[in-house]
Amino acid sequence: MLDIPSLERRWLKYKIKHFLPYVALIVILLLIPIIMISLYSNNNASLPDIKKENNPKKIQLIVPMNEEPMVLEPSMQFIQSLPAPTSETNAISPSTLKITPKAVISQKSAPPIQSSEIKPITAVLPVTSSVIQTKQTNKPSSINRDTAAFDIHEIEERFKNNSNPHLGLYIARYHYDHTNYSEAYNYALKTNAINNTIEESWLIFIKSLIKLGKTDQAKKTLQLYISQSNSDSAKILLDSLEKEESK
Amino acid sequence: MEYSLFIKPKELFIDIVNPHDYVQIDSVSHMYQSLKTSVQKPLKMILLYGRPGTGKSMLLHKLHHDLSKHQKVFMIDIPIIDENDFLRVLAQKIYGYVNREVITLTSFLELASAVNYPQTPLVLLDEAQLYSAALMEKIRLISDARALKFVITLHKTDDEDIIAKEHFQTRIWESIELRNATPDELKIYIQKKLLKSNCFDIANMINDKNIKIITKLTKGNYRDANKLMFSLFSLYAWFEEHYPNKINYNSLKPKWIEMAAIHTGLIHA
Numbered sequence: 001m002l003d004i005p006s007l008e009r010r011w012l013k014y015k016i017k018h019f020l021p022y023v024a025l026i027v028i029l030l031l032i033p034i035i036m037i038s039l040y041s042n043n044n045a046s047l048p049d050i051k052k053e054n055n056p057k058k059i060q061l062i063v064p065m066n067e068e069p070m071v072l073e074p075s076m077q078f079i080q081s082l083p084a085p086t087s088e089t090n091a092i093s094p095s096t097l098k099i100t101p102k103a104v105i106s107q108k109s110a111p112p113i114q115s116s117e118i119k120p121i122t123a124v125l126p127v128t129s130s131v132i133q134t135k136q137t138n139k140p141s142s143i144n145r146d147t148a149a150f151d152i153h154e155i156e157e158r159f160k161n162n163s164n165p166h167l168g169l170y171i172a173r174y175h176y177d178h179t180n181y182s183e184a185y186n187y188a189l190k191t192n193a194i195n196n197t198i199e200e201s202w203l204i205f206i207k208s209l210i211k212l213g214k215t216d217q218a219k220k221t222l223q224l225y226i227s228q229s230n231s232d233s234a235k236i237l238l239d240s241l242e243k244e245e246s247k
Numbered sequence: 248m249e250y251s252l253f254i255k256p257k258e259l260f261i262d263i264v265n266p267h268d269y270v271q272i273d274s275v276s277h278m279y280q281s282l283k284t285s286v287q288k289p290l291k292m293i294l295l296y297g298r299p300g301t302g303k304s305m306l307l308h309k310l311h312h313d314l315s316k317h318q319k320v321f322m323i324d325i326p327i328i329d330e331n332d333f334l335r336v337l338a339q340k341i342y343g344y345v346n347r348e349v350i351t352l353t354s355f356l357e358l359a360s361a362v363n364y365p366q367t368p369l370v371l372l373d374e375a376q377l378y379s380a381a382l383m384e385k386i387r388l389i390s391d392a393r394a395l396k397f398v399i400t401l402h403k404t405d406d407e408d409i410i411a412k413e414h415f416q417t418r419i420w421e422s423i424e425l426r427n428a429t430p431d432e433l434k435i436y437i438q439k440k441l442l443k444s445n446c447f448d449i450a451n452m453i454n455d456k457n458i459k460i461i462t463k464l465t466k467g468n469y470r471d472a473n474k475l476m477f478s479l480f481s482l483y484a485w486f487e488e489h490y491p492n493k494i495n496y497n498s499l500k501p502k503w504i505e506m507a508a509i510h511t512g513l514i515h516a
Contacts, residue, residue, distance in 0.1 A: 002478075002485050007506045014509060014516030 159187075165195035172204045181211040199231050206237065215241065251487055256449045257480035259440055260473045264304045264324075266312035270439045272432050278423055279306055285421040286314065286369060286398065291390035296401040297425030300468030303400040306425065307371050310398065319368040326377040333382060341368045341395070352385055359394030367396045375399035427467030434458040436469065437476060448496065449480075457499040464508045471513060478507035 152174050159167040168191030176184035188205035191198060202225050209218035219241055226234045259268075285293050295303050304324065311322040321340045327333040334355045338344040342362045350358075372378070378386070389395050403424070428436060434453070441450040465471035482503050486493050508514040 002481055002510060004482070004485055004489075004506075007482075007510055010509050010516040011502060011506045014505065014514055017516070 159190075163190075163194055165191045165198060165201070168194060169198055169201045169204070172201060172208075176204050176208060176211075179211075181208040184208040185212060197229075199229065199233060202229075202231075203233060203237060206234075210241065215245070251484050252448065253480045253483040253487055255444060256441055256446045257477055257484060259444050259446070260476040260480065262470055262473045262477070264308050266305070266308045268440070269305060269309045270436050270443075272428075272435055272439075274432060275302055275306070275425070278425060279309065282306065282310060282398070282423055283313070285423070286310070286396070288421070290421050291393065291396060292387070292421075293396075293398045294401060294422040295398060295425065296403045296422065298403050298427060298468070300465075300470035300472075301425035301427055302469050303402075303425055304373055305469075307373055307398065307400055311371050314369060318366045319364055320371065321368065322371040322373070324371075324373040326372070326374050328377065328379065328382075330379075330382050330385060334385070337370065337395070341370070352388060356389070356392050356394055359389075359392070367393060369396050369398065372397060372399040374402075376401050428462070428469060428472070429467060430455075430458050430462040433462050433465070433467060433469075433472055437461075437472065452496060452499050454498045456501070457504060460501055460504050464504070464513045471511070474511045475504070475507055475513060478510045479504055482507050482510070 152171065155167055155174075156171055158164070159171055168187050172184045172187035172191060174184075175181070175187060184204055185208035188201050188208060191201040192205060195201075202221075206218045206222050206225070209215070209221065219238065222234055222238045222241065225231065226238060282293065282295065295306065297303050307322065308324070311320055314320045319341060321337070323336070327336055331349045334350045334352065335346070338346070338350055338355060338358055342358050344350075344358055372386075375383075386397060386399075390397050434455070437453060437458070438450045441447075441453075461472060461475060465475055479499065483494065486503075505514060509516045
């Protein structure tokens with residue numbers, strides 16, 4: 001007796017098994033072109049990627065070129081940090097510094113400056129403002145930078161070596177601010193000798209004389225300077241000096 | 248069950264070797280005529296060989312059927328393996344000698360010489376590959392003594408070829424090889440079988456495509472073709488009874504042919 005439903009199931013199984021290799025072959029044949037196309041497209045797509053990758057490489061090559069100053073910046077900082085020793089020395093307070101001033105003028109032994117000694121100084125040809133400006137722009141940064149952390153002794157050495165009037169002015173100002181008036185007097189005097197057109201140097205010189213008690217000499221020098229430079233600041237200082245004397 | 252168109256065709260393909268169902272196919276007819284001619288010659292032994300299902304047994308039966316009217320022919324379709332039984336059966340069937348005692352080869356030859364036939368009796372041995380070498384040697388001696396003439400059939404397989412070479416090659420005077428059916432031969436075989444039984448409608452349903460499938464499934468084996476057609480018409484009979492609207496009377500359904508092949512074991516599913 002035939003079992004037709006069972007036979008039909010077995011037949012279906014047989015057909016599936018029979019056609020499976022063909023189906024697999026067809027699928028493979030269909031997949032091969034698809035894979036080839038996808039691979040080809042991937043290759044095409046990868047070419048721009050390579051170009052893109054190359055570009056960044058080029059950029060990377062360029063960027064360091066542009067960044068070279070940036071790379072060198074630390075060395076610049078190192079150069080700029082050359083004054084760092086001043087910071088180290090700054091740890092030593094100015095008060096602890098054992099400055100052995102070469103007492104050009106001391107309170108006791110300082111010889112009175114006569115107007116005749118000043119005259120040749122004041123007779124120096126006036127320097128044009130342009131020269132002053134250029135010289136002022138030479139080292140403004142080195143003077144103005146971080147005055148608190150500054151080794152005055154080193155500046156004094158530098159001034160000794162190069163006789164820069166701005167350094168001299170700075171040292172004179174420093175000593176005047178620190179009530180070291182004799183030193184302020186000496187450096188202001190040296191600065192005036194180098195460059196007699198620096199008004200502040202003259203004023204420090206005169207104020208130091210006043211602080212040292214040499215009011216008369218200061219007044220004479222002040223009057224002499226006013227006559228040469230017609231400085232308003234000097235006039236104001238002279239007025240205030242005279243007012244104090246009248247008191 | 249009411250009258251079924253497919254019951255009669257189904258019964259036609261029952262796998263029974265019957266000389267009356269012999270279908271004449273050109274190539275097989277040629278082989279048969281050759282065999283008949285060889286039998287008339289004074290040959291001692293004729294070998295009929297071929298692969299299973301090529302029609303050897305049918306041809307042997309046909310020969311037995313045709314020759315038995317004219318001469319003494321004895322056919323052993325089921326091999327007699329025992330040597331004593333073999334000689335005793337031959338003595339009884341051919342010479343009418345009935346003896347329960349063991350018959351030796353010598354006594355058998357004496358008996359053969361004592362009985363005189365106008366033509367040498369013919370013994371047809373089917374499935375001869377099942378006989379032992381010793382028995383085959385006795386058969387050879389009997390044929391050499393011209394006591395009997397033998398037509399033997401062998402399955403043609405690699406191993407059986409060796410047997411044929413060893414035991415028959417030098418002793419066989421004539422050998423005929425039967426081959427598997429071609430699609431055309433199988434078509435003629437099936438259609439002739441149907442037409443002989445007046446199954447015209449069914450014969451018309453079988454087209455070349457169907458035959459191609461049947462040949463592919465059966466590999467031209469007549470026995471397998473018979474089994475397949477039997478299962479196929481059984482299946483058609485079932486559909487005719489349960490789902491007659493599914494039957495296409497113009498051609499056989501390839502699906503149902505394959506289902507029949509699954510049922511007969513020609514397709515392993």
